Amino acid sequence: MNKLRSLKHQMLLSLSLPLVFFVVADSVLSYYVTQHYVNETYDRWLTDSAKSLIQEIRVRQDMVSVELPPVALEMFKWDEEDKIHFKIVSAEYALLAGDAIVPDPPLQVEDWSVPVVYDASLNGEPARVVSIRIELRSGAEPVFVCVAETKNKRRTMMRDFLLVDLVTQLLLVMLTGFYLLAGTRHGLQPLQVLAGQVARRSPRELSPISDIETFIEVRTLTDTINDLLGQLRQAVETQNRFIANAAHQLRTPLAGLKIQAERVLREPGAIAYAPALLQIRDCADRLSHLTSQLLVLAKSEPIKGGSELEPVDLHGLSREICMEWAPLALQRQMELAFDGPGHPVLVAGDATLLRELLGNLLDNAIRYGFERGNVSVVLQEWPQPKLTVSDDGPGIPDSEIGRVFERFYRLGPGTGCGLGLAIVKEIADLHRARIELGRGEQGSRGTRIEVAFPALPAGAAGNAQASPECCSSK
Ligand SMILES: Nc1ncnc2c1ncn2[C@@H]1O[C@H](COP(=O)(O)OP(=O)(O)OP(=O)(O)O)[C@@H](O)[C@H]1O
Ligand SMILES: [Mg+2]
Incomplete structure (x- = not known):
């Protein structure tokens, strides 16, 4: 036998699965979108820092240096959450100024006319680096200015954004779940009303179910049940009519049989057959009683509603x-x-x-x-x-x-x-x-x-x- 399943659970499952899928897809999408915008914002700041650093680069007797007062340099590097380092390297990546720990600029870059931003690691920590290629003097070899920053700020911002997004999603899922539950329950109510109507009926009550339902789906079910009830009613009525007709048809010949047996019994020469004739009469009596009982039974069976x-x-x-x-x-x-x-x-x-x-x-x-x-x-x-x-x-x-x-x-x-x-x-x-x-x-x-x-x-x-x-x- 097929395992009995709940329609409500099935509906909830089919509605919730896409919901869960959309929530997961939306979370993944949110992650990448947030990451994109967080990177874009901080990358711009990092590029600005690199550009302002470029303003302070001086070249004296082929020596490249950044002429920033120690306080300003301190300020440049200062950040509550992240470590910021810079370095200036020649075209052959020879360190001209700054910290050697800053990763080198990437090799395969087609267009150096714009700052190049990329992921690298700073002392083992994930970092973001911006590299700008500049010519310190016209006609001179270009140099690379690289500024690297660890990613703590970005991570914090990502976490905050995603947390807000997750809480909103969870609230949305809870509200939708509640609505789905209430909606499914409400949607299935007409079926329960219909089931109650059918369950309250006695086995002989085969009158059609009233058409109070306005939902097409339930109305279709009601119509189908009514069709079935109609056919059943017809079958029962046909059967009862048959029993009643048969009983009725049997009555007259049985009455005749009884009268004939009694008539023969009264004949003078019937004494020898009296026991057999008496038995015939009694049998006719019993058969006649049986047919009237069958007739009553058939009459008491017609499918009637209480209203009749x-x-x-x-x-x-x-x-x-x-x-x-x-x-x-x-x-x-x-x-x-x-x-x-x-x-x-x-x-x-x-x-x-x-x-x-x-x-x-x-x-x-x-x-x-x-x-x-x-x-x-x-x-x-x-x-x-x-x-x-x-x-x-x-x-x-x-x-x-x-x-x-x-x-x-x-x-x-x-x-x-x-x-x-x-x-x-x-x-x-x-x-x-x-x-x-x-x-x-x-x-x-x-x-x-x-x-x-x-x-x-x-x-x-x-x-x-x-x-x-x-x-x-x-
Ligand atoms: N008042 C009663 N006292 C004792 N026994 C009874 C009484 N009423 C019914 N019975 C018993 O119950 C049985 C079933 O009764 P029921 O009236 O259904 O059938 P019946 O009397 O045998 O046949 P029918 O009523 O169809 O002629 C009877 O055979 C009888 O033995
Ligand atoms: Mg009886």
């Missing part, structure tokens, strides 16, 4: 369904009680699916509860609408609690197809309701299933129908 749910009165609906299931409870001599607040309790929902949810819970409670047992449906309004169906039957073993919501998962023998609780879960998820499965009212036995719905926002009550007072049935 409407206010439903859970109180009236629960009461109605309890009454519908009362005959089956009576058949098993069970007591089925409903307890509600006595006034409408509104939730955002789909009435048909909510009927299926409660119907499946009641079916289980009545089917799996003990004969002559108790089944109760309690509707609470506060702090949030909560429907609780409990029985005092054998209950679901703790080890199975995590699995009973899986599709086609059943415990022990029975006529069910293992889809009831899966349907309950699908419908609860669709309503963003929380399901809790626990022990019945007695605490140690029975089953209690709570479905807690999110409270309806104030003002969303719409025009849901009020229901009559709560009831209890046996």
Whole structure:
């Protein structure tokens, strides 16, 4: 698998590398430019010194000397940081005056009409030397006047300039770095917002992501995700439509099969085939139950946004369904009680699916509860609408609690197809309701299933129908 990399780090790296390169290139350039100007400035001073020295050269009886009072000579040589020496040499480099330690003028110089400045060493120290060729008398041999100066001043000046330059560069890098960091973070924020929007969605929420983003790049990503969501929505809808159609198509022949089996059973000569016919009828019954459960499952699966749910009165609906299931409870001599607040309790929902949810819970409670047992449906309004169906039957073993919501998962023998609780879960998820499965009212036995719905926002009550007072049935 490819190593996961951070886009932010990648962007920072690609922006910082050129920055570092430019800073280094600029520093190198600064070094040479500073060196050039420092040399130019001090070279000019050195040349001026050499020229002023030339004014003081005298020739007496072929002897060359610099006629400077000792104080003036002292002043000429005096410098706080550097050592300055001069010498006058003949065309053959014979010392005529001054200090021998001053380096000789260079040999290969094409143009001596201007002072020649060059690097050399003075007593082992790096120095700068200026050499001027002059003719002391017209027609006489030319002589060279060389003035050498160590480079301490230049070094100090270079260091000061470069230090200022470096500090400025560092400040610039820090400011740019800070700006880059803030800019990258700010630039990537729309992606984080988009990621948050996608992450907050439930798996069934395949509605398009809203187009609030104004950045082209993010909009392109949003469009691509929306295209994908659209295709996924279509695929899921096609699959659900197929299941619903298949289930629907199966219903009629199954009903026919059951009727035919019952009709043959009533025939006088059918006694010999009664067990087989009864099995055919029961199988048709079970198949028909399976197809209706599949139909409900397919209906509860369509990809819907919360906005398609409407206010439903859970109180009236629960009461109605309890009454519908009362005959089956009576058949098993069970007591089925409903307890509600006595006034409408509104939730955002789909009435048909909510009927299926409660119907499946009641079916289980009545089917799996003990004969002559108790089944109760309690509707609470506060702090949030909560429907609780409990029985005092054998209950679901703790080890199975995590699995009973899986599709086609059943415990022990029975006529069910293992889809009831899966349907309950699908419908609860669709309503963003929380399901809790626990022990019945007695605490140690029975089953209690709570479905807690999110409270309806104030003002969303719409025009849901009020229901009559709560009831209890046996
Ligand atoms: N109230 C209950 N008491 C005891 N066991 C239960 C109860 N409700 C569910 N169960 C167990 O959980 C299993 C799964 O229930 P579920 O409703 O999903 O499927 P089913 O009832 O077998 O089939 P279907 O509801 O699709 O006809 C059941 O087989 C049953 O053993
Ligand atoms: Mg069931």
